[in-house]
Amino acid sequence: MKITVKLTNKESIIKFEADQFLVPNGNFEFNNIDEAKPSPLAQELFYLPFVKKVYIASNFIAIERYDIVEWKDVQNEVAEQIEAFINSGKTIITAENIVTKTAVTVYAESTPNPSVLKFAANKKIVIQSIEFNSIDDTKFAPLALALFQFPFVKSVFFDDNFVSITKYDIAEWDDITLELREFIKHFLETGKTVVEDAVYQNEVNTQIKIDKEDAINSALDTTSKRIISILEEYIKPAVASDGGNIEFQSYNPITKRVSVILQGACSGCPSSTFTLKNGIETMLKEMLNDDVLTVEALNG
Incomplete structure (x- = not known):
């Protein structure tokens, strides 16, 4: 088997193309030597100090390097190493040990x-x-x-x-x-x-969590249920798009105070907390027709 060096459109990555098939099915990517256990060839390549990532396809091996070297200085030696490994008859991939990857963006x-x-x-x-x-x-x-x-x-x-x-x-x-x-x-x-x-x-997360279904089935008063419904329908989708979440904690019918818990991007930023608190308070006042109502926003 003969290995040919092929450049790619990314300077840090180079392909080592074979003149026959290397592996029968699939493409395999390894980000470190531990991941490369199913591939003796990839493991051997990771012993080279400049190898960052190894990608094995049906008829080529692509390697991404660290910036400590330039490909022009080492590519021929790597090609010879790959060629010698393959021609020795050693196993390239032990397919049964590969973890199947799902394309994720x-x-x-x-x-x-x-x-x-x-x-x-x-x-x-x-x-x-x-x-x-x-x-x-x-x-x-x-x-x-x-x-x-x-x-x-x-x-x-x-x-x-x-x-x-x-x-x-x-x-x-x-x-x-x-x-x-x-x-x-x-x-x-x-x-x-x-x-x-x-x-x-087992509710390992100790944050207070009352979702819509729990609230409807609980003994909460009518106003609390209405507040939860408004939060679920109008507030949560907006804060989720910004990487956060809001949970109802309590409503005091005497003081007219609503307490909510802010999580994710909503939590910990004074300016965003103030803005969100005022927005929730304004919406609840309008939708519940209660100008006395106030909102307390607690960081999760």
Whole structure:
């Protein structure tokens, strides 16, 4: 078998094309040596200090490099190494050990809170909203646990098809957005569990959560039920688009005070909290025809 070097439109990536088929079915991507366990060839390539990513297709191997070298200085040696490996008869892929990937798109969106960025996927990732403010809460949430390994991650919020991440001020979004997006994309593509059922069934998340169905079936007064209905229909969709969430906590019929919990991008930013509080208060006053009503917005 002969290997030919082929340039690509990205300087950091080069293709090593074979004159016959390498693997019978599928395309395989490996981001580090641990992921490459099903491929002895990919593992061998990761021992080269400049190899960042290995992609094996039916008739070629693509390698993405780190910037410590230029391809022109090493490409011929790599081609010879690949050619020697294949011609020795060694196994390229042990297909039964491959984790099947599902195509996932993840894109980053800004939010009204400058400390929070929303990462939206083209698939549903959780069945209900849930927030993690500490790594101690993530026992049954593998993705949240993984994200807290980044030193700049302060809190993580999941809802429907997105993740909202709150960062510490030590990092700038321009420096970490791509890294986080690629990390989340890879996590979802490999089919790993985002949140285990135990989080929902055992209420591991200690935040007060009263969804619409629970409220309707509970002994809440009529006004409380009406407030929940307004929040669900008019407020939640708007704040979700900005990477946040709002939950009803309580209504005091004597003081006419409504307490709500803000999560994700809605939480922690004084200006956005003030704006959202006033917007909710104005809407509830109008829809409930009660000018005395006030809203208390609590950070989750």
